[in-house]
Amino acid sequence: MKKFNLFNEIIVCDRKELLAACSSARNFGITYKGDIVYAPFDERHILIYQGVITPEPVSALMPPKPKSISELLGANYKVVEDDERILIKAAAAWQEIIGFNIATCDYDDTSGDGIAQFLDKELEDIGWHATEFSIGYRDLVDEIEAKCDGTLLCIEQEEPYRFSGLGYIGDYASARKIAFEYAKARISDLMANDPDFAAENLTDDEEEAAQFFGIGQ
Numbered sequence: 305m306k307k308f309n310l311f312n313e314i315i316v317c318d319r320k321e322l323l324a325a326c327s328s329a330r331n332f333g334i335t336y337k338g339d340i341v342y343a344p345f346d347e348r349h350i351l352i353y354q355g356v357i358t359p360e361p362v363s364a365l366m367p368p369k370p371k372s373i374s375e376l377l378g379a380n381y382k383v384v385e386d387d388e389r390i391l392i393k394a395a396a397a398w399q400e401i402i403g404f405n406i407a408t409c410d411y412d413d414t415s416g417d418g419i420a421q422f423l424d425k426e427l428e429d430i431g432w433h434a435t436e437f438s439i440g441y442r443d444l445v446d447e448i449e450a451k452c453d454g455t456l457l458c459i460e461q462e463e464p465y466r467f468s469g470l471g472y473i474g475d476y477a478s479a480r481k482i483a484f485e486y487a488k489a490r491i492s493d494l495m496a497n498d499p500d501f502a503a504e505n506l507t508d509d510e511e512e513a514a515q516f517f518g519i520g521q
Contacts, residue, residue: 305454305471308336308350310395311461315352317390326376331356333404334392336457350457350472351404352394353377398459398468405457409470411445413458418442424473426480429516434487436513437494437501444483445471452479488517495519 313336321340325332331343334353341349357376373390374383380397383390394401402414410423419441422428431441449456449471458469473479491514494501501510503520514520 305449305452305456305474307456307458307460309458309460310352310393310398310401311459315392315394317392319385319388319390322373322390326357326373327359329356329359336455347408348472349408350455350470352392352397352401353381354404395459401457402468402470405470409457410454410473411441411471413442413445414468414470419445424476424480426476427473427483430480430483430487433513433516434483434491436507436510437487437491439487439490443490444486447482447486448473448479451482454479484517488519491517492519 315334315336316338317334317340318338322334325340325342328342331354333341333343333345333349333351335341336350336352341351345351345354372383373385374381377383377392378397380394380400382393382396385391406412406414408423410427411419411421413419421441422431427444431444434444435441448454453474455472455474456469457472458467460467460469491501495503495506495514499505503514506514511520
C-alpha cells in the first residue's frame with residue numbers, strides 16, 4: 305500500500321476549479337490527489353477537505369472584501385498560490401479529515417486503542433476468528449499493507465514518534481487471501497508447537513476458529 309503522509313505531502317489543485325467550488329455555495333471536497341469533487345461523494349473518494357463556503361452578504365454600502373483561498377479553507381490549511389496551481393498542506397486539519405473519511409475507510413488506526421475491525425465483512429470474519437489465537441488486527445494489517453495495493457492516509461512523524469492513519473484497500477480479493485493464509489499459517493504453527501493450543505486443549509471458540517481456517521479437518 306502507498307503511504308500518503310500529510311506531514312510530508314503537498315496537495316496540488318487547479319486554481320480555477322477550486323475558486324469555482326468556493327463560490328458555488330455547494331458542498332464540495334478536495335481529494336488527496338487534488339481533484340475537486342461535489343456531493344454526493346463517491347464512497348472511495350479520500351478527502352482532505354469537505355465543506356460549503358457561504359458567500360458573504362452583499363451590501364451596496366460596504367461591498368465585501370474578497371477572501372483569500374487560505375481564509376476560505378480555514379486556519380488548519382496552509383496554502384501557497386502558484387500561478388494556476390494551489391498548493392495545500394493539510395496535516396493540521398487531521399481531526400477534521402478523520403471525520404470526512406471515517407465511514408468509508410477499510411480500517412481505522414487513529415486511536416490509541418489500535419484497529420478494532422474491518423469494514424469488509426469477509427476480512428472482518430478473518431480478523432474476528434484470528435483473535436481467538438491472539439492474532440491481532442494489526443498483525444493482519446501489517447501483511448496487507450506490505451503486500452496489497454491501496455492507500456494509507458496518515459500523519460506520521462519520527463521525533464517524537466506520532467502516527468495516526470486510515471487504510472483503504474485497493475484489491476479486496478488479494479487482501480482477503482493474504483490475511484487468511486497468514487492467520488492460517490500462524491494458527492497451524494501454534495497448534496503444532498504450543499501446548500496451550502494443542503487440538504485437545506482448544507476451547508469451543510478456538511476450535512471454531514481453527515475450523516474456519518480449515519485446520520484439523
